[in-house]
Amino acid sequence: MTVDEIGERLGAHVAAGELLGLAWLVAIGDDVTTGAIGHLDATRATPIRTDTIFRISSMTKPLTAAAASILIDDGVLDPADPVDRLLPELANPRVLAKPTAEVTDTVAANRPITVDDVLTFRLGWGMDFADFSPKPFDAAWSALGLGWGPPTPARMLPPDTWLRRLGTLPLQYQPGERWLYHVGASILGVLVARAAGKPLSEFLAERILRPLGMTDTGFSVPPGALARFGTHYADIDGARTVFDPVDGQWSTPPAFEGGGDGLVSTLADYHRFARMLREGGELDGIRVLSEHAVTTMTTNHLTAEQLARGGPGPGDSAGWGYGVGVQLRDQPDGPRAGAYGWAGGLGSTWSNDGAVTAILLTNETWSSAGPSPVFATFEQILGETARRRDPL
Structure with a gap:
């Protein structure tokens, strides 16, 4: 598949007004091709470039899981250990008598929360992809400002x-008991910071970002780089609305460095991270993770029963490793079994499928119905490329 073919297929979605712009990368081994289509904001004054900085939201999760995996490699964390030692606030948890119960109707937990529970999103808190109906717990969560x-x-x-x-x-x-989304990654960021004895941003920089040369990845955009950072949009009642301006929430360092959704990055930076995983934890002679850690991160940990009750993909098509979704079956015109990666609700996605890495970054938030059609097109491109493995 040629660069022009990829650009034409993705560009059709921009031309149709589905989104303002995007940047993409498709790599087969060391053969890397990138493209950029559309504009940074609704004025259409500044084109998106391949070095544009994007809010990557949940594509933060794999980086936080990698940080925790480094601490496991170092012997600082053990997946089997309770989190109580570092997170005493979570000691002796109570559990709702049933998911729809009032928050005062509880029973004792059968056992402590472990590091592995947090990494695999089975700690007992999170979004239930199988049931979004409102419950008393949701109101209590919101009332606490969490x-x-x-x-x-x-x-x-x-x-x-x-x-x-x-x-x-x-x-x-x-x-x-259950796989529940997102909250585990937020807790994991705090756990990594406490285990490392320094802020999550510092540990990420020391052990992942600087070693890999990821110079544009962080929890905020420095003033000198704001020219490469655009406004982000959301669809509200059918109208394109500003979700976050250039000088908004990512223009200054946050008090809470969100291990689940807080980072910004670029195509080149995230490709460095993806290549490191694809090459078994080492890149350009620099080892970031052990091969065992990469295998553990990218292997499904969920049981068949857990997948049946609600996992990260439709039905039981995808499982969960450490911070990444893992494809369990070949998808027609899409990723193959064994592919892994994750997407972000602010409009981004990444996957490694064999020797193929694919990244798509946009400036439009997904709607409540899920990703916009351009993501299905990109998955088809990835699937076709992974099956053909033709040089671009």
């Missing part, structure tokens, strides 16, 4: 305050 929905880094509580308030709530399910 943050729910699209990332809002400037409005989040400091991490110690956030965790202390979180610890006053019961778990929704017993530790290890």
